[in-house]
Amino acid sequence: MIEFVSAERCVGCTLCVKVCPTNVFDKGEDGVPTLARQEDCQTCFICEAYCPVDALYVAPFAEPLDVSPQEEELIEAKLLGSWRETIGWGKGRTTLAELDTTPFIDLILPQRR
Numbered sequence: 001m002i003e004f005v006s007a008e009r010c011v012g013c014t015l016c017v018k019v020c021p022t023n024v025f026d027k028g029e030d031g032v033p034t035l036a037r038q039e040d041c042q043t044c045f046i047c048e049a050y051c052p053v054d055a056l057y058v059a060p061f062a063e064p065l066d067v068s069p070q071e072e073e074l075i076e077a078k079l080l081g082s083w084r085e086t087i088g089w090g091k092g093r094t095t096l097a098e099l100d101t102t103p104f105i106d107l108i109l110p111q112r113r
């Protein structure tokens with residue numbers, strides 16, 4: 001579930017507001033999105049993947065955390081934008097698709113005789 005928006009990092013691009021499939025965010029008056037409907041979050045990580053400045057943290061749980069995370073803790077644990085980094089989105093990163101060596105085509109094509 002989405003847990004944190006960093007006002008320090010956010011540049012107000014509104015990408016997270018636009019890509020969220022369940023309309024969790026509202027545009028904040030200061031440009032920083034608010035978690036207006038956190039309970040509607042589907043833990044899909046799309047917002048975190050799209051945020052260009054690693055300002056978001058989606059926890060890998062369907063329920064909200066008991067205690068809201070603090071920015072310092074998230075930075076220390078390298079969790080802000082960690083999913084975006086994992087899938088290789090962002091300048092200079094290697095995408096999962098580039099790393100994938102699964103021979104899908106070989107598996108689905110009929111075997112030659």
Ligand code: SF4
Pocket residue numbers: 001002019020021022023024025040041042043044045046047048058
């Ligand atoms: S994780 Fe998915 S559903 Fe949740 S706020 Fe982000 S985009 Fe919306």
Ligand code: SF4
Pocket residue numbers: 005006009010011012013014015016017031032033050051052053054055056
């Ligand atoms: S995608 Fe990131 S930078 Fe853009 S509005 Fe959302 S939190 Fe801010």
